[in-house]
Amino acid sequence: MFVKALSAANGTELWQQFWPESGSMIPSSLALDAYATRAFVAGTRVEPDQLEGFFTVLALNTTKGTILWERSKDGTEAKKGNALATTFNSGRIFAVGTFYDDANFRDGFAVRAYNAQGKLLWEDGQWSDATGTAGVRVRSFARAVTATCNRV
Numbered sequence: 001m002f003v004k005a006l007s008a009a010n011g012t013e014l015w016q017q018f019w020p021e022s023g024s025m026i027p028s029s030l031a032l033d034a035y036a037t038r039a040f041v042a043g044t045r046v047e048p049d050q051l052e053g054f055f056t057v058l059a060l061n062t063t064k065g066t067i068l069w070e071r072s073k074d075g076t077e078a079k080k081g082n083a084l085a086t087t088f089n090s091g092r093i094f095a096v097g098t099f100y101d102d103a104n105f106r107d108g109f110a111v112r113a114y115n116a117q118g119k120l121l122w123e124d125g126q127w128s129d130a131t132g133t134a135g136v137r138v139r140s141f142a143r144a145v146t147a148t149c150n151r152v
Contacts, residue, residue: 001025001043005065015065023047025056031086031093037062038116042083042095045072055081055097055110059118069118073110091116
């Protein structure tokens, strides 16, 4: 993943960041904190020697472009994971995404909440049944996340 910050006034480059050093990151969404000093990227991280992706959330310092923290979840049950959306509210980052378990023909979604320092606060989710009939609904659900009025 390549990220570049430009000056809004004249378009000059402020900083650029390439991450990770090996493998790749496929970003799906971006959220900013209340003061736009941190950017939170949700996506899929793929290591060079693996075909499967990991549900990943990354925090960047928007002033310097430095990576503050990265959290990936490969899941012991899940073979593939995609963080698809993220939002920031009241000092917490909420990410939603999907998991796929090809061996058991099922998929699911997860919602994860982190504090601003990247500590996992809680996680919830749901797997579809083995026939995959609930899978379409699960994938459709896990495309957006919002947090308002103490509800996610």
